[in-house]
Amino acid sequence: MPITSVTKDPENLAMTVVADFPVPLRRLWDAYVDPRQLEKFWGPPQFPATFTRHDVFPGGVSAYVMTGPDGSTHGGYWEWSEVKEPEGDVASFEVRDGFTLPDGTPDTDMPSMSMSFWFESTPDGSRVTTTTHFPSTEALAQLLEMGMEEGLRSAMAQMDDVLADLQSFAAGRGTTLDVLSETQIRISRIIRGSVEQVWQAHTEPELMRQWLLGPDGWVMTRCYWTMTVGQTYRFGWAREDGTDGFEFGGELHDAQAPHRLVTTERMFGDDGPETLQVITLTPLDEGTLLTQVHTYPDRQARDQALDSGMVEGMEPTYARLEALLA
Structure with missing residues (x-):
């Protein structure tokens, strides 16, 4: 006790x-x-x-x-x-x-x-x-x-x-998912690096282009970012041969350096729903805990996102970020 x-x-x-x-x-x-x-x-x-x-x-x-x-x-x-x-x-x-x-x-x-x-x-x-x-x-x-x-x-x-419990929350566990509610999920990953380094990697386009690439064999074709609340951002990717390209973007709602980013997000050319994404950075003993809380308009939209393999696709991306910081 x-x-x-x-x-x-x-x-x-x-x-x-x-x-x-x-x-x-x-x-x-x-x-x-x-x-x-x-x-x-x-x-x-x-x-x-x-x-x-x-x-x-x-x-x-x-x-x-x-x-x-x-x-x-x-x-x-x-x-x-x-x-x-x-x-x-x-x-x-x-x-x-x-x-x-x-x-x-x-x-x-x-x-x-x-x-x-x-x-x-x-x-x-x-x-x-x-x-x-x-x-x-x-x-x-x-x-x-x-x-x-x-x-x-x-x-x-x-x-x-x-x-x-020294395993469930350790740095080496990779990207994890928690379903918080009918409309919310939390994605977590400990990044070996300081909060300031992880913040810079998420807010400086020249760094984003080095790690925010998705699966191997893809390239980032567009990286327009803003640090002005109320303005929009836009990212794009395609395979190395130029096929299967797609873009998404949204609006920056809040930025509290070096801990919190709030954005909306939607896929261009798709009639899917707009979601709210909150990134929070917290220093831990092993590095920086990065959490993303995604809020969807309903359970169906949440389940569609989970079925798309978005969480599995994040791990190689975050591993690339960790290697960049190292």
């Missing part, structure tokens, strides 16, 4: 949870900043969480949904205010944690809380101290009555298994 103490301080409207683990500090930190790992323990076993967004940088936002055994959902969000990555024997981050309505907007009828996560090395491994500050005595009583302490205990009891 990883939790070693839970201290409630009604006078200062706070609750502090201390948990110890027999792993290095960086391994513990990565479990919180990698959404694939975090969602395996942030919700209690009977209410597992799915993170559709996880921005580990000041000003970033995380969004998650907990799904109960009866299919009911309960949404939440984090607003990131501070991130201090591991340096020496300590690390920390702070978020505003709150509830969301079914449409994903904050539920203002429910209290939000300030949460700080302090990581430190210990003689036997590492420790995370989570301190929650409540806005009022009423909010503290309400959330404890809702089972917040019990939920944290059962959720964090799952962490030992996550931390012991």
